[in-house]
Amino acid sequence: MSGNVIGERFLLLIFGESHGKVVGAVLDGCPAGLGLNEDDIQSELDLRKPGQSIVTTQRMEEDRVEIMSGVFNGHTTGAPIMMLIRNTDKDSRSYEAMVNSPRPGHADLVAKMKYGGFNDYRGGGRFSGRTTASFVMGGAVAKKLLRETLGVEVIAYSLEIGGVRAEGFDIDTARKNRYMNEARAPTAEVAEQMKRKIIETRGKGNSLGGIVECVALNVPLGLGEPIFGSLDSDLARIALSIPAVKGVEFGSGFASTRLTGTENNDEYYYDGDEIRTRTNNTGGILGGLSNGMPIVYRVAFKPASSIASKQTTVDLATRKEIELIVPGRHDPTVVPRAVPVVENATALVLADHAVRAGIIPPILGKRQ
């Protein structure tokens, strides 16, 4: 396999560059018989669009998805589903100027060296955050498949941006609010604080990081393949594939390193006929397998690398240090736009494991 492929039985291959003709994905292994049309995917893609006030849009693309294969009479056929969006609003001139001035915090320099200078550097090319649109295309299908077959629901939100952290909310609140505010926060109140922080930071030509928390409900027990294909391994792998991610933790995560066994172990009890745990420090994954409790994990995003402040870099032509102000307008934080990406990435992993385990069958119903 290769770096552009994820999943084993519900497999996604992604392609495209930021300023090329298209970004897209081929999803192979989707069961036949899932009702699917472009609106199912567009609605997820639209959530990834930048907001109006807190995030300064670099580009205003339509991002209209087209399904090019694998769907017939409104249903998936079992054949590969190719999806793409065309890149329309792209202005590559500033990148031509920067080709010898690698931006700090970006892949410009390593990409140039790894590919002998043949890489498409415009807009970050293959390393652009725009490639996450491909995650969403595949994830939108995964989400619908999980919802319709298993009732699985995946809910992510901005837990923290620039140190402003949401506290004391429940998952129902998060479900209802996260896409009602531009910060993708679980409550309107924290959204307002995050927004102020973002606007203030943007005003200084600087940027912020933050944490996306993701919860998956109704995941059946037993998903995951020990050891290297454990569910947390695969979620961590895809999370770290998202540009700007620097960490991931499950359940009590890094905080658990300061707890004792008696504090951190989740004790079992019978809830009617079902065995549940009183706490969920393990985050719904035990021994690499889903244990029937909500899956809970958090993804750390560094502050956005493109900033309007002066930074030192090198000039590859003159071999001297220079000062660089990255031109254009920048997202002061990627966290809000990453929320649907994390949701869809999570759905991709869960769908693959559910298909592998035979919990989702290869045909959904039968066509007359």
Place this chain on the structure above:
Amino acid sequence: MSGNVIGERFLLLIFGESHGKVVGAVLDGCPAGLGLNEDDIQSELDLRKPGQSIVTTQRMEEDRVEIMSGVFNGHTTGAPIMMLIRNTDKDSRSYEAMVNSPRPGHADLVAKMKYGGFNDYRGGGRFSGRTTASFVMGGAVAKKLLRETLGVEVIAYSLEIGGVRAEGFDIDTARKNRYMNEARAPTAEVAEQMKRKIIETRGKGNSLGGIVECVALNVPLGLGEPIFGSLDSDLARIALSIPAVKGVEFGSGFASTRLTGTENNDEYYYDGDEIRTRTNNTGGILGGLSNGMPIVYRVAFKPASSIASKQTTVDLATRKEIELIVPGRHDPTVVPRAVPVVENATALVLADHAVRAGIIPPILGKRQ
């Protein structure tokens, strides 16, 4: 592929159960011509052995590795290398008693349900920490290969145990000290503090978690395959495959979420002919590719699940809640023993990517 396989070109398949006949591994794709004998592997396995005072050994196995194939005349041949250790000191009686009483924090219950009760439950079976010996077998070959071909060095240590955190040391200190003390700490001083904390906690029938930090030096620029096969994705994946791991972070990691772009971006400069960064907040991986700086990441381990204190669980036969004291003697923390596991896991990923990239060729030298 499957849950027991990792790597693409330098591929490891692991097998075995805690109380079965063996634990072992098959390494496929190792270049031909690497000098290799059992001592190369044994020396790494020995580092994983429990210490004498701070960790109460559950079992005192010899853990003598045998190479069964793929090595001829003292060199690897290019054929699969099968390695194993025999399980000798195993007492499964206590597990028979517990078969209906799943231990909190262990995979007992999910394993039983996923495999219809056919799983080998003795000693945790396939979910035992003992399977990490297989990581080490493969990793020992990877380490030697990386060292001899690229000069890569991988150094892990206990950064923190039970809240006792090592501060203010450098990598040379850590290299020298980590295997000179039972806590696998980077300095003798913090080792002593960790040891006291461990002994104290064990005395209370409780357990501790902690953080292993891992540094890889001399990694060539450009390892990693964007996007899903990025170097951090693959390191995160294997780290989360180690039992008891609940999180992973690279460079400034979760702390970066509270920094600004100007604080977190690593600026470039020329160090003679080489381009380096003044800081290494990115932890040596940018855009999923190694950037030539030291790779730095941290792995969070939860407190050990097996504790001598009373816990509530369910009895699967009577369908009632019961109280359980896990019998036997327990490791009060897995962190020290995990240090060589993290090192070897890291080497596995780096070797696979170096082989994929053609940086390590398929034949090392030529035999007369």
Place this chain on the structure above:
Amino acid sequence: MSGNVIGERFLLLIFGESHGKVVGAVLDGCPAGLGLNEDDIQSELDLRKPGQSIVTTQRMEEDRVEIMSGVFNGHTTGAPIMMLIRNTDKDSRSYEAMVNSPRPGHADLVAKMKYGGFNDYRGGGRFSGRTTASFVMGGAVAKKLLRETLGVEVIAYSLEIGGVRAEGFDIDTARKNRYMNEARAPTAEVAEQMKRKIIETRGKGNSLGGIVECVALNVPLGLGEPIFGSLDSDLARIALSIPAVKGVEFGSGFASTRLTGTENNDEYYYDGDEIRTRTNNTGGILGGLSNGMPIVYRVAFKPASSIASKQTTVDLATRKEIELIVPGRHDPTVVPRAVPVVENATALVLADHAVRAGIIPPILGKRQ
């Protein structure tokens, strides 16, 4: 992986249906720095077009390929190359009529049952010979890569059609002639005989099979991975992926089963400094590895399934036997059109193995 993916490091994922919007392919793992434009691919696709006199065209598509990603400034970038052609001349009406009348020799019935009736049945959908255009798209890149880096040349031709067999020609003759005649025969004489046979058979509403022979020159010694990834295994696998193929043989092949060891073994000799074999009964592959001699193999195509004669089939609605005359105009043999498909499929396998072996490096040259 999945049924639509082939290759490990030079990986092709194909998609599309006969009467859908597109057929296409994503090629991942092509080294950066290969000069590539649409003409490189179009010229191979054009060879797959039906001829004018001997094969009755069912459709007259332009089949203009578009490269949508992975190429920048005229060179491959190392990122996935997505290519497609749009389906323009498609008339699906006759297929609507046949939806309950599976055509003998076609996948209509098994496809319907495997996919619960959700498959796109128009024009055979995913099972159409049209999907071989995707083989050619990927193969065209492979061919150019092999030619420019290793001087490898792949030459296929119609060895036999409807029992008319080419004899007594050499590879130079075949190279020169095969695309100069519609039968894709190695000599003009046998082309004429094949053509007469085809026209005569078509006149009777019947069809013919035949054999494509493929020769690869200048393949370096040592390609192939024993045992399951042997070069002949992978060539056989892709050959059998081509619709209508029912057999494959290497070197002396099935005829070798009637030879003795002394007759069939290829003896070694020194040709200057190079070791060669006097005969090539093994077809250039020994122990699954290329041995430096020309690779020679043959692919058996059954007679085309769509014929204008009356056949018995079943009516799935009435559950009765019926008589069927497949409507439309039909290729009386697929062999001539399969010649470039076999060439390109061969190139795909060789390129993947050359990349795996590091014989073709991940970057070709360096861009200023």
Place this chain on the structure above:
Amino acid sequence: MSGNVIGERFLLLIFGESHGKVVGAVLDGCPAGLGLNEDDIQSELDLRKPGQSIVTTQRMEEDRVEIMSGVFNGHTTGAPIMMLIRNTDKDSRSYEAMVNSPRPGHADLVAKMKYGGFNDYRGGGRFSGRTTASFVMGGAVAKKLLRETLGVEVIAYSLEIGGVRAEGFDIDTARKNRYMNEARAPTAEVAEQMKRKIIETRGKGNSLGGIVECVALNVPLGLGEPIFGSLDSDLARIALSIPAVKGVEFGSGFASTRLTGTENNDEYYYDGDEIRTRTNNTGGILGGLSNGMPIVYRVAFKPASSIASKQTTVDLATRKEIELIVPGRHDPTVVPRAVPVVENATALVLADHAVRAGIIPPILGKRQ
């Protein structure tokens, strides 16, 4: 993946050398709950043992299989099953003498060059026919799994040896007779003729090739993944992985190339409620999918390469041509011993596809 791995969900990794310590296999992905012990595997391995009169045994190994992991309380657990046999009767001295004299028809020379001389050359090392014992170990599990869950039966036999071809028998005859005679022929009469031919040829220091035919009964409709993962692609791939195989054909195979469409198409009819075909020229696979009819294919074996006659080869030390008589006693044909190998290889592919398709579930029953 690598050359030593086959299968996707029911995955076999094989290891070992002819004169090393062991040959063996790890089977990963076998459903939990299959009753399995060493006799199940031993009985298949015993069929691969050489006979007494027609084939001169080179070595008389016990070939006792040991299951080392993945089985508990007489059932598979869902964990990897490691199996091995120890190499006991090995005499490597003659190979030391031949290290610079590559045997014609063997992989000696290509292996030496591919692996820089580091390969284990003793007894052919990794390229020995002895590695097919590993196919049988995995295949024995596959066979039992297929039989117990789906009633699938796989029957192979020597269709032809040295030009002596079995004609006019049915599958029941073949099932009953094939392992009752040393030639593994479908009838006692043809077995006797084959035996005479073999003994006569051996007397001349020469060897014979032949054809193994394999029939799989009760294979459910729809196994196979179009296009590259088609059932015939995967069967061809594994068949060509068996040493000495030079061709494979399905159903009417190469003979179909001289038939017309009306002769070769299999017409449908209702057999009660089931749709069947009147003929089975397609060999049970249509469009790459099993169609519910018996799967029928043939595998061509070249004459055994090791012969007692004088042959010309090169001396790599002196760089001169020399004459070689391969020392030791030789199998005059590999065909009889290949019969169980083909059966078990076929079972491996069918089991993998049945598991992929979810037709065989991940747990067989439930343990009290």
